[in-house]
Structure formats: structure tokens, C-alpha cells
Amino acid sequence: xxxxxxxxxxxxxxxxxxxxxxxxxxxxxxxxxxxxxxxxxxxxxxxxxxxxxxxxxxxxxxxxxxxxxxxxxxxxxxxxxxxxxxxxxxxxxxxxxxxxxxxxxxxxxxxxxxxxxxxxxxxxxxxxxxxxxxxxxxxxxxxxxxxxxxxxxxxxxxxxxxxxxxxxxxxxxxxxxxxxxxxxxxxxxxxxxxxxxxxxxxxxxxxxxxxxxxxxxxxxxxxxxxxxxxxxxxxxxxxxxxxxxxxxxxxxxxxxxxxxxxxxxxxxxxxxxxxxxxxxxxxxxxxxxxxxxxxxxxxxxxxxxxxxxxxxxxxxxxxxxxxxxxxxxxxxxxxxxxxxxxxxxxxxxxxxxxxxxxxxxxxxxxxxxxxxxxxxxxxxxxxxxxxxxxxxxxxxxxxxxxxxxxxxxxxxxxxxxxxxxxxxxxxxxx
Amino acid sequence: xxxxxxxxxxxxxxxxxxxxxxxxxxxxxxxxxxxxxxxxxxxxxxxxxxxxxxxxxxxxxxxxxxxxxxxxxxxxxxxxxxxxxxxxxxxxxxxxxxxxxxxxxxxxxxxxxxxxxxxxxxxxxxxxxxxxxxxxxxxxxxxxxxxxxxxxxxxxxxxxxxxxxxxxxxxxxxxxxxxxxxxxxxxxxxxxxxxxxxxxxxxxxxxxxxxxxxxxxxxxxxxxxxxxxxxxxxxxxxxxxx
Numbered sequence: 005x006x007x008x009x010x011x012x013x014x015x016x017x018x019x020x021x022x023x024x025x026x027x028x029x030x031x032x033x034x035x036x037x038x039x040x041x042x043x044x045x046x047x048x049x050x051x052x053x054x055x056x057x058x059x060x061x062x063x064x065x066x067x068x069x070x071x072x073x074x075x076x077x078x079x080x081x082x083x084x085x086x087x088x089x090x091x092x093x094x095x096x097x098x099x100x101x102x103x104x105x106x107x108x109x110x111x112x113x114x115x116x117x118x119x120x121x122x123x124x125x126x127x128x129x130x131x132x133x134x135x136x137x138x139x140x141x142x143x144x145x146x147x148x149x150x151x152x153x154x155x156x157x158x159x160x161x162x163x164x165x166x167x168x169x170x171x172x173x174x175x176x177x178x179x180x181x182x183x184x185x186x187x188x189x190x191x192x193x194x195x196x197x198x199x200x201x202x203x204x205x206x207x208x209x210x211x212x213x214x215x216x217x218x219x220x221x222x223x224x225x226x227x228x229x230x231x232x233x234x235x236x237x238x239x240x241x242x243x244x245x246x247x248x249x250x251x252x253x254x255x256x257x258x259x260x261x262x263x264x265x266x267x268x269x270x271x272x273x274x275x276x277x278x279x280x281x282x283x284x285x286x287x288x289x290x291x292x293x294x295x296x297x298x299x300x301x302x303x304x305x306x307x308x309x310x311x312x313x314x315x316x317x318x319x320x321x322x323x324x325x326x327x328x329x330x331x332x333x334x335x336x337x338x339x340x341x342x343x344x345x346x347x348x349x350x351x352x353x354x355x356x357x358x359x360x361x362x363x364x365x366x367x368x369x370x371x372x373x374x375x376x377x378x379x380x381x382x383x384x385x386x387x388x389x390x391x392x393x394x395x396x397x398x399x400x401x402x403x404x405x406x407x408x409x410x411x412x413x414x415x416x417x418x419x420x421x422x423x424x425x426x427x428x429x430x431x432x433x434x
Numbered sequence: 435x436x437x438x439x440x441x442x443x444x445x446x447x448x449x450x451x452x453x454x455x456x457x458x459x460x461x462x463x464x465x466x467x468x469x470x471x472x473x474x475x476x477x478x479x480x481x482x483x484x485x486x487x488x489x490x491x492x493x494x495x496x497x498x499x500x501x502x503x504x505x506x507x508x509x510x511x512x513x514x515x516x517x518x519x520x521x522x523x524x525x526x527x528x529x530x531x532x533x534x535x536x537x538x539x540x541x542x543x544x545x546x547x548x549x550x551x552x553x554x555x556x557x558x559x560x561x562x563x564x565x566x567x568x569x570x571x572x573x574x575x576x577x578x579x580x581x582x583x584x585x586x587x588x589x590x591x592x593x594x595x596x597x598x599x600x601x602x603x604x605x606x607x608x609x610x611x612x613x614x615x616x617x618x619x620x621x622x623x624x625x626x627x628x629x630x631x632x633x634x635x636x637x638x639x640x641x642x643x644x645x646x647x648x649x650x651x652x653x654x655x656x657x658x659x660x661x662x663x664x665x666x667x668x669x670x671x672x673x674x675x676x
Binding site: 024062102104110112119121124157159161164225228230276277278281282283284321322323327360361362395397398399400401433434 | 479481487508509510511512521522523531532533536537538539540541543544545547548588645647665668669670673674
């Protein structure tokens with residue numbers, strides 16, 4: 005501890021060490037009248053430390069101190085525990101070192117915890133598979149967790165090459181609240197006589213052949229279009245059922261489900277350009293999974309993944325003469341969908357800035373899910389997200405908005421329809 | 435003798451009525467004369483109530499085709515970078531998204547990071563490329579040109595009025611008019627001085643009359659002809675800038 009403190013105190017002695025970050029307050033309130041309550045109570049302090057150490061070296065460390073949740077006090081003893089009163093966690097964000105012109109000119113290395121953010125689409129990037137999803141806040145979909153990786157870049161006048169190797173498998177962070185059910189279809193019914201269930205997550209053994217992933221990408225600009233081709237080998241980061249069996253525990257039959265993470269190979273391609281003044285992009289991921297069979301001791305084996313499938317996003321944006329900005333995307337396959345269960349989504353956002361960009365109003369933010377095109381009326385989900393962002397001065401931002409969800413049938417958004425929320429975020433950047 | 439008279443007849447009109455497009459082309463050459471330049475920028479944004487906010491950054495330019503601008507202050511703008519390449523290819527980097535984003539042409543007429551300069555203003559190096567010039571007025575010290583967009587060139591401005599110093603061919607002022615002919619913005623070049631063999635403006639003031647908002651851009655620590663390689667103006671540099 006002493007050494008860490010000494011190191012932190014000594015950091016400013018390095019020439020060019022820069023500190024920055026933000027302080028954010030985030031509250032969300034469930035509006036449903038009979039059970040209205042706060043569902044999010046979070047304060048985040050983020051500290052960035054980075055420095056250029058000469059012409060060829062750079063490092064960056066992101067630290068988060070997060071107070072998240074509500075007092076969990078049930079006994080008199082709990083009142084004496086700060087952990088129960090104020091749940092606090094310290095998290096490490098991206099923490100890496102850059103080596104520029106390593107061995108040869110124009111060859112760069114980035115080593116450490118990092119986010120490899122590939123793809124031209126907004127938020128939903130099916131070609132970006134190195135980092136697992138961080139679905140702690142499900143409404144902030146598309147967010148990723150940093151992973152330990154070595155990343156190499158090489159640029160020529162015509163092309164950019166990138167190669168990533170991540171030695172350790174990290175699963176996605178799943179939402180732990182009311183959003184959990186939305187990610188799993190509630191189709192399974194318990195066998196007769198079974199009243200208890202238990203789920204076991206089986207992560208890959210930490211050896212190269214099991215837990216490592218790697219990816220490569222080549223990109224360039226041709227005829228004013230940015231294009232890229234990529235390849236990924238690794239695993240899905242959302243668990244899939246691998247085995248279902250009845251076991252007797254404490255003289256009670258229990259349905260035990262073992263979850264695993266199937267291997268996949270992904271060929272990716274994306275493009276972005278500006279035909280006729282409109283921003284236009286597309287991102288395609290051809291996913292080839294290993295044959296993944298659920299061993300079900302009751303109903304027999306069930307092949308969950310076998311055939312390759314395509315996930316893609318096509319989108320565009322445009323700014324009208326009156327200053328209104330429109331962004332739209334068509335998404336085939338959401339972040340938690342794989343194999344035969346890919347649904348279609350349409351997102352649409354309209355916003356306009358006022359007061360010299362200090363006020364941003366987004367009256368229309370819509371995400372619609374179409375689970376069945378032949379029966380849209382009976383199987384759909386819609387999320388409305390109007391939002392207002394105001395920055396009265398530099399470095400401070402107030403964001404208020406609402407989430408209104410409606411839907412019918414068996415789909416992700418419809419499962420969330422009870423969750424209508426209002427939120428406020430205040431962010432001070434330093 | 436006849437030949438001399440004939441030559442004079444041909445040459446005299448050139449002295450009598452200077453070619454506006456040639457003046458504009460010469461002014462473009464003066465404005466883009468240094469092979470490359472790097473400098474610190476201080477942008478002072480003044481709203482209609484007189485409230486000021488300050489942006490600081492650095493700017494790099496090579497010839498008349500490459501420009502890279504990056505903000506270092508305030509904290510919530512730090513790291514935002516803008517790259518302009520030939521053929522109207524532009525990229526912007528927002529650190530919050532950790533992603534380099536291609537700028538589509540519809541964004542070019544939007545203001546950059548709350549300033550009164552549009553992406554298009556920042557990526558326009560040679561007015562003679564996009565505009566046709568006519569001479570409106572000539573005084574002892576200045577040429578006044580009217581610039582109208584060439585056929586096929588899409589601009590939000592209906593026309594421009596440009597004041598050019600007759601001695602140095604440095605721009606003095608540009609008035610930007612909307613398509614209805616109303617004066618929209620005024621760009622004034624101040625503190626014009628000589629650095630090495632080039633004329634450089636140390637301060638530019640862009641006033642948006644519709645918004646009643648002004649951006650004063652002060653250029654400091656100007657370094658010219660330092661040999662910035664073309665490959666510096668790349669996505670790689672955007673990624674490396676923090």
C-alpha cells in the first residue's frame with residue numbers, strides 16, 4: 005500500500021503527466037405508480053492519469069471509484085458496516101502502455117487493459133468482439149469492458165493493419181436488476197416434482213487454446229469510402245446453456261443448468277461514406293459458431309448453435325438546414341441474440357442544439373423491435389427515450405430524460421414494458 | 435512599332451481592370467504559402483450577453499490540403515480532434531466514444547465544438563477552388579471581391595465579400611452572406627505580421643450576426659516550415675493524440 009501511495013505521489017514528477025476525469029451523479033426513478041421508486045443511485049469519480057514519456061512511449065490509467073446502490077441494512081449490525089450503508093467499489097478502466105514506432109517506423113503497440121472499438125455503426129458493433137459487453141446499465145447498451153490484450157497497428161499510405169491478441173477470456177457483465185429477465189426468454193418450465201433450480205457458469209480453462217481470442221483487421225479509404233475487413237476467433241461472452249440435469253441436493257430434486265461460452269469465428273466487414281451529403285454506414289458480421297449441443301438429460305440433446313449466421317447494422321445520419329440532426333439504424337441481431345433467434349430493430353433519433361450548442365434537445369429517441377414481420381401488431385417492442393442535455397458552463401452537463409417502453413408478445417423490449425423510468429445525470433469534467 | 439502598340443493594347447486592359455480570379459488565386463497562394471505550420475490556438479467564445487468561454491488547442495497544417503486541430507482545454511472538450519484531408523475527407527475524434535468518426539458532408543456546415551467556425555470554414559484552404567470572383571471595388575490599399583460558389587459546389591453561403599490587401603495580398607476581411615443576401619458572418623484578420631518570408635495573421639475574429647456570437651482565434655507559438663510529414667495527417671495521429 006505504501007509503495008502504491010509513493011508511486012502515486014511521485015507520478016507528477018514525470019514530465020508531462022496529465023490528470024483528468026469526471027464526477028458524475030446518476031439517478032433513475034421507476035415511474036410505475038404502484039411501485040414507484042429509485043432504481044439507480046450512483047456517484048462515479050473517474051480519474052485519468054496519462055503521460056507521454058518521450059516520443060515513443062505513452063501510458064494511460066483509468067480509475068473509477070463508484071458508489072452504487074442503496075443501503076442494505078437488515079440487522080442492527082448492518083448499521084455499523086459502512087459497506088452495507090454505502091456500497092463502494094473501485095474499478096480499473098483502460099490501463100495500457102503505448103509503444104510507437106516499435107522495431108520499425110509506423111508500427112505501434114498497445115499493451116494492457118483496453119477497449120478495441122471496431123465498426124462503423126453506432127453503439128451496436130457486431131464486428132467488435134474482443135471486448136465483452138458491460139450491461140450493468142442495460143440502457144447504456146453497446147458499452148464494453150476493457151480486457152487485457154496486446155494490440156499492434158501498422159499503417160502504410162494505403163492501408164491500416166491491426167492485430168489483437170487477448171489471452172484471458174472475460175464474460176460479459178450482466179444486468180443484475182429488473183433488466184435480467186429481458187435478456188432471457190422465460191420459455192422453460194420446470195419438470196414435474198422439481199421446485200428448485202441452480203445455475204452454474206463454466207468459464208474456459210485459462211490456457212491459450214481455450215481462453216484466448218485474437219482478431220485482425222485491414223482498413224483503408226477507397227473512392228472516398230472507408231472500408232474494412234476483419235476476422236475474429238474467440239468465444240461468445242454471453243453464456244449459453246450447456247447441460248441440464250436433475251440432481252438431488254438436501255433430499256430435494258434440483259434442476260442444475262450448466263452454462264458455457266461457445267467458440268465462434270467471425271468474418272467482419274464495414275463501410276462508411278457520404279453519398280449525396282448523407283452519412284451512410286454498414287457493418288456486417290458473418291458468425292460461424294462451433295457446433296454447440298445442450299446436453300439435456302430429461303429431453304435429450306438439443307443443438308443450439310451450428311449454422312453460421314449474419315448480424316448486421318445499416319445506418320445513416322443527416323443534418324437538415326434548420327439544424328435538426330437525424331440518426332437512424334436498422335439492426336439485425338441485438339447484442340444478446342445469436343443463432344436462429346435474431347430479431348430486427350430500428351433506431352431513430354432526432355436532436356437539435358440551441359444556445360450555441362449549450363442546450364441539446366432530443367425530443368424523439370426511438371428504438372423499435374420487430375420480432376415477427378408477419379405479425380408486427382402482436383409481437384413488437386418500442387422504447388421511447390426523449391432527452392435534454394444542458395451545459396450552462398464549460399465542464400458541467402445536466403442530462404434529464406425518460407424511458408417509456410411498450411410492447412406485445414415474446415421479445416426483449418416487450419419483456420421490459422413495465423419499466424418506465426425518468427433519469428437525471430449531472431457530470432462535472434475536470 | 436506596330437507590334438509594341440498592339441502589345442500595349444493587349445496589356446493595358448489588364449492594368450486597367452485586374453482579373454478578380456487572378457487576385458483571389460494570388461491571395462490563396464499568400465494564405466497558404468508556408469509549406470507547413472504548427473501553432474497553439476486560443477479561442478475565445480463570446481455570447482450575446484458578453485459571457486466568455488475559452489478553448490485552447492493546437493493546429494497543424496501542411497500546404498493547402500491537410501489540417502489537424504485538437505482541443506486541449508476546457509476539460510470537457512479535451513482531446514476532441516478534427517482532421518481534414520484532400521478531396522473533402524474529414525474525420526473527428528471524440529475521446530468519450532474512443533472512436534474516429536468520418537464526417538459526412540451534411541455536417542460540414544455545422545459549427546465545430548461550439549465555435550463560430552463551421553467544419554467547412556476550417557477545411558477551406560483555397561477560395562479560388564470553390565468560388566468564382568468578381569471585382570466590386572478597388573481602393574489605394576485594397577481589392578474588394580465578390581465570391582459566388584462555382585456551379586456544382588454546395589455551400590450554405592449565397593456569396594462572400596472579400597477584402598484583400600493590395601500590397602501583401604493577405605486577406606483582411608470576409609463577409610459571408612446567406613442565400614437571401616443577408617449578412618450572416620464576418621471574419622476579420624488581425625495582427626498581420628511577417629514570420630520568415632510569409633505574411634501571417636495572428637488573430638482571426640469570426641462574428642455570427644444571426645446568433646450574435648463571436649469567436650476570436652488567437653494563434654501563438656507559430657512555427658513554419660518545420661517539415662511535418664504528410665503521413666502525420668492520418669487516423670494514426672488522431673489515435674495517438676490524447
